[in-house]
Amino acid sequence: MHGPSSPPFKVAVVWRGDAQARVEARPESSRFVVVFAALGRHGIAAEPAVWVEGQADLLRAQLMVMDAVLVWVNPVTEETGAGRAALDAVLREVAEAGILVSAHPDVIDRMGTKEVLYRTREMGWGSETYLYRSHAALAAEFPSRVFKEPRVLKRSRGNGGIGVWKVERGTGADVFVQEARDRSLRTVPLDAFLAERASDFAAGGTLVDQPFQARHLEGMVRCYVSGTRVVGFGAQYVTALAPPEHGRAPPRLYSGPDDERFQRLRGLMEADWIPQMTALLGLKPDDLPVVWDADFLLGPKDTAGEDTHVLCEINASSVFPIPDEAPDALAATTMRRLAEARVRWTSRRS
Template sequence: MSHLSPHPPKVAVVWRGDAQARAEARPETSRFAAIFTALERHGLAGEPAVWVKGLADVVRAQLMAVDAVLVWVNPVTEDTGEGRDALDTVLREVAAAGILVSAHPDVINRIGTKEVLYRTRGMPWGTDTYLYGSHAALATEFPRRVAAGPRVLKRSRGNGGIGVWKVERAMGPDVLVQEARDRRLRTVPLHAFLTERTSDFSAGGTLVDQPFQVRHLEGMVRCYVSGTRVAGFGAQHVTALASPEHGRAPPRLYSGPDDGRFQRLRDLLERDWIPEMANLLRLEPDDLPVIWDADFLLGRKNAAGEDSYVLCEINASSVYPIPDEAHDALAATTLRRLAETRARWSAGHA
């Protein structure tokens, strides 16, 4: 950062595209137009930085010339299967140069994969969750767990329901399997389904195993968070693992952080759960992304008749769209972190 510069701090907004998309990218015509507008309202100069894998050196040079980098790139693209390894290498280099990167790839690895469900299983939002680090462990341990009731298996990385299966015992050696991506139901021998999962462990992949939540049809609450503060909510009925007669879920409905329906959940997150998670994962509060979200299903009611909440995933790599109120929240968090960085730099050079 140019700490003595009179110009507004420059913030690169990164998303995935091709060379043509990069050449034609404009703040006002991109799908992130509202984010660019919010950055401007907070005195920040946003600029598009479309990630093109074959242009890594060009993108690196652009990012090295800004003060902050905000990233919206999914871990895997459904059409090409392209991952984020090359981009993450660039982002680590940029962060090592003292430039704010959100979300940093190392932070995504801690909170933005399904393994966070296992690492935080002892928290109030947790449940009896297991992590399989090898196919041998899955083949040995999963049969007895699914025999006790329906389970949900999740690949450590994925989006859009890819790599999420509900599994429950059927007749004899068979299980009924439903994949969240297409909701297709099929009955197969358990050993055959487990054999299919062999490829999920390639390149260091893992599978997370949770009990199926019987209240899932009552809806899911997505909590949008900027740093450590809730910035809004998204409420949605979920049918991805429901029987086909329930139809497709309606669109998610967004609301601001003061939505009265979710104030108890907001309080639990801000006061207790986010600090506990950060401590468990050895993260500082300012390590958390300027925008991320946590999805909750309803668990058992407590003795007072209040709902409990079960975490089903955290998204940290490509959280968009977001509630209207969250645009200014993420811009304010970015500005605050840049100001604190500038203050530390000034103090160190006084």
């Protein structure tokens, strides 16, 4: 992979923690041990780089001597609600210095927020999706839609069910509202629920509005991708927006890219949907993260009796755990991009 005089590439693996976690971080004891091992098998020297809120200078100094930075940091923490604006500022500086960052914050902004559901709504994975950029637009447009059919509202940023609500018409002016995070169910006047949503538009936030998928209890398929190639699947029954009497979902079951159950989905992703998405979002194939995933619910069957798939989320900022096949795939993608960058750099110098 390298010539005799080529030094190994240096890669930092970034995740969130506190000061003690940063000091004690070791590849062999981290939850990313399989990622470190895969990078090592591909001739890449990888080290931990724990992001500690308030220690931007420390992280910046570490990352600036790397060839690449691979990041696993959620957009919002479930425990404290902390975002990652300070981290993103560091990552943008690092990328400007010519260091590969995956996923780059600008790429996450385009594909890893719920707005991607609106921007790709005309694709084969799309549904009747709306985007509210202001509370006034939500108040004016949402009532007629929810009185027609159950809808799902999603904040532009979030994870773990944070900021996701199923809203269904009740009696009179009431609606039934279920929160995905804890499955709590309440009856509330629609005007009161809409008033609660005013804070979601602070600091440029938006809300995405999708139809509730009636087949959601039949399961969700998570399609794992490295760059532009599918590298595995995760199958799981979803109960986040199920009636409270349903039990919690069993663990996700992982499989490799050749799982025969999902070859039609794999073909659609690689041949059609990923190229269409990158074009719509103004991205290049090598802008896509070294590992990301797309979550699909089952839509109505088509005229041939085949299942359709409806996109409900893309995860681009912190995709883990992953199928057994994924670590070597993401390491190979990282290695290819770094090797190509080194060739371009060498060509410019010669």
